[in-house]
Amino acid sequence: MRNARWVVALALVVSMTVGMSGCGAQGTQGDSKTAEPIKLGAVLSLTGTYAALGTAEKQALELESARINKSGGIDGHPIELVIEDDATDEAKAVAAASKLIEQDEVVAILGATGTGQSMAIRGDVDRAQVPQISMAGGTAITQQFDANVFQTPWSNTIVVPFVLDAIKKSGVSQIALITDTGGYGKDGKPIIEASAAELGLKIVANETFNPGDTDMTAQLTKIRASGAKAVLLWTAGKEATTIMKNAQGLGMRDGATAVPFFGGSGQARLEFGEGSGDAAEGFTFGTGKSLVSTNWGPDSEEFKVVSDFAKRYEAAYGQAPDIFAGHAFDAFLIVVNALKAAGPDADGAAIRDAIEATNGLVGFAGTFTYSATDHNGLTTEDLSLYRFAGGMWEPAE
Amino acid sequence: MTLLKVKDVTRRFGGLVAVDSVSFEVHEGTIKALIGPNGAGKSTLFNTLTGFDRPDLGSVTFDGTELIGRAPRAVVRAGVARTFQNTQLFNQMTAVENVMVGAQAHQGRGFSAAALRLPRAMAEDAESGREAARLLRLIGIDEWSGTLGGDLPAGIRRLVEIARALATSPRLLLLDEPAAGLNATETAELISTLFRVRDSGITVLVVEHDMGLVMEVSDEIVVLDRGAKIAEGPPRIIQKDPAVIAAYLGEEEPDDE
């Protein structure tokens, strides 16, 4: 008989679970009558490794949706932003996208913060026929083409030719390449190889390293011996700092044996400049013009968009927006622009079509023109060169 | 008839000769004791007899078949069961379950049969349960059958281990210090159990420090000292053997190795 109470307890737990689930279902259905808001979902890394990026993105999205709603929304329909945290974890990103699609029935998903998380949710996005606008920089996001997936940051496909062109213009014809075997470098490597061949640059050393490696002297020794006149470093990881320090140790950063180092968007990180110190002095990298907004020229529309956003953001949060906030700003802008064209009642597929029709939309990262084959939408026109001086970047020209 | 024949068994660890060319025989239906001061090599010899260790030299034949080189399970299935000086019970299992494990020594692994609840597996299980219960009764500890191994008093643990060994249906039972940790009453019960075991046709080889027990139960005694056999014979002879007395002189009553 003593077991009877356990049976009762279990029955209680069961009925509670079922009851709770029922309430959960009701809760999501209950409040759709009063207004007819347009539901936009966002999958952001608010915790975990990318927490800082995701938080900036969240702030930008909330700032912009409040602004749109204050000015009457889309044809009078307010935008309701539903933000889910993926904790910088792919499995959780999948669950988050699933919740947005199944429970909140959003018409578009902004995100995710990271490339891996962005890739992970495309299965759900495809199956639900909802457009996704990723704020992550990985080339694979739009390179492994998916009709429903768009991207706002500058992709390797434009940054690589831009940087290689700059190397060529500096009078170098023999370059060495060092890339990571994680996502960013592995993405970039084939693009660099193809692009270099096109530009007539010879890759005389082609080295790789693994995320987490603590010493790259061996690879740099081979690069030094290869006779390369410039080194292209393609990684977004913290190992970039180790490489610069090792290069300095090998005498490749100053004096007679100095070799210029180049990089891409992965080096637009304060931690890189700060960590490398004088080892990164003179390091040149290419990325979006918006990194320094005056790049655009004071009269340009881009400058106005970037500086207006910066002003609003600073007023709201007391700090200047970083590029991640900017990429989120763009994602939101692109969806709103498409909603205006497709109408507030448009379903996911219609919004997708409208996004693909985006043409000449000026945002934070540059001018977006999507097409049926290009879901990145930016061009080398939106890029600029930067150089490290005293641990911080400045425009190169 | 000779059931177990140990011939020239030698086991070295580095420079130390733990067992030095030891030979003796155990006759079927008898109780033989293996004694000697601490460090004499008794446990090492036990390990070499039961597949837990491999001697460097020598042979061990059981009923005509060679045991050296066989895994412990094969030794058990050949009909040689053992207990340990430090009891090796399964603490998270009840006494009866402990014994059931032994009762299944001659059955296969039975994963698939068990997973699918095949009638054969169920029948074997039920049979093992009955056999285990019978053995616990035989040893006189059936009131402990539902207690977890980890909760049993030390003396009972030894007896459960003996029951477990008996459950493998051995023809030869090797006991490593079965009386250690037992009080006088328990030791007396152990002695009568040993006789019952022998009378049921199972031969016994026992390592023991309790000389009273040794002298009472054993038909023959082998004495080891520093790895080598120094004497062998019936208890009355061994008690008076000068080499044995010399080996034990100066030795306190030993408790463990």
Added chain:
Amino acid sequence: MSSRRARAIVIVISTLTIALLPLVVQDRFLLKIFTFVGLNALVVVGISLLFGYAGQVSLGHAGFVGLGAYTAAFLVARLDLPWLLAMVAAGLVTALGGMVLAVPSLRLKGHYLAMATLGFGELMTLGFKEADFVTGGVNGFSGVPFPSVGALVLDTPQQLYWLVWSVVGVALLLAGNIVASRPGRAMRALHGSELGAQASGVDVVGVKVRAFVLSATFAGLSGALYASIVGFISPSLFTTAASVTFLAMAVIGGSNSLAGPLLSVVLLTLLEYLDALVPGISRTTAEVIQAYQADIYGLAIIAVILFAPSGLAGMWRRTRSTV
């Protein structure tokens, strides 16, 4: 007798609840969450056999999950094989993987075994990253179709839920039968004392290999199901961190039990989705739980080992014996 009846009643009630849940819960997302619970449960049931019963630590099980996931994904999406065949193949491949790990591990005990399995798991993750032509590398493998048998495509959350929990049910049934009889005792004997098990004639090698193979197969099936339900897999899903999470679930659930680990999987997996389950929960609470989730696992396994070594199952047993 009454204990056995109560057990039967609990099993019947839980089975009915799990089976009938999709009829009560209409929310498609909640059903997906419960499906994820089932996928985790499948892995943890296997680990419980291996760790909880046989006492063998594995820090590489996420590797088996990945092996199953990639095998199924590749066969279905790239070779266009029927889904059912791919499932069977995934099970076989992971079973083989389990054997490959088990055979050399037989000589290893405790921490040596733990490190070997950890190294094995890491090596597998490295393989998933580097074998681009099969796995799609770090960018992952996308476009895995939904499960289908002939013309029947299982694509609603209800169907997928039932699919996963049916597999879990079968796995639990098999595992339950095993632990309740001879091989179960052999595994527990191995856990209790390897020397004692050997001396009792237990086929230590055979039991270890089988426990490894069985648990690897369960993990592989879970991965294969995950791949076809979610449609996308990548190496970062199958890291040592995931292996540690699975092991933690098994530890918290308790040794020598299947019900305890099952309960622990349900509770710990649902904890991640608390905000979806409890409508009124505040955003910050949900985020705090998210941010401190790993802490919770870490502290929980320490606490369980120190204060309740038999986990949830042990607490249950103790409560029952003191009532």
Added chain:
Amino acid sequence: MAELLQFVIAGLKSGSIYALVALGFTIVYAATGAINFAQGEFYMLGGMLGVWFVSLGLPVPVAALCAVVSAAAAGALFELAAVRPIAGGDPLRIIIVTIGGSVVLRQLALHLFGPDELTLASFTPGPSIRLFGAAIERQTLWIWALTLVAVVGLVILYRRTAFGKAMRATSLRRDAARLVGIDARAMVTASFALAAGLGALAGLAVTPLTQTAFDVGAGIGVKGFSAAILGGLGNPIAAVGGGLVLGLLESLAAGYLDPIYKDAISLIVLLAVLFLRPQGLLGGSGKEKV
């Protein structure tokens, strides 16, 4: 030739780091017969705490000392709170507890210091030393010097001091040590502290070259363990050898093969040694007594 020399220098640099972490594994193993799965996290703590103490304005040597001592204290605390209460020192439970501990330490660092990498200045800035066409970073000299000091210090500690003799006695036989009046439990705590301190020293010395972050511990833990197992767990000097050999292997693989194999090497070494020769290649013995 200069190239080979450069690879060797790089290998000995990483190898020294692995050696220090490996030493930590062997010290704890000697005292408890268990592997401390949290060992890598003390390497992480060393770097993190070093950065933090420097940011408080302490001069580098003082900050370094503070970091190593704090990490050692954390190691002792961890042993007292989580490992000591385990009855009978059941290895299975020690494994789980130290895994839990590694998760908690990593999360603690994440919550306290954030997810981004942190930087520490070189102990002595300046250009590299030239040697037959190869270059040696000044920080590398520091790494070597600190490793050497640690190893020599350890040898002296073990061979010459009463404390060391007690440690060795404990590792030989815990019950016997108790008989001669050694507090075996205190020795276990001391070994955790010592291991944590050595790990922290490694993490601290390497941070000026690599930066550090909350999640660097797990990777170095596997490498350090591979090194320890390569040398044979029972023997500290062999562990140092194992670390250096592993570092050299990795560096030569990165130099002459594809760096992809670099991570695979330590894993393959680990598995191969475990499967084929669990007692290690460089001697020592971990055979269980029946």
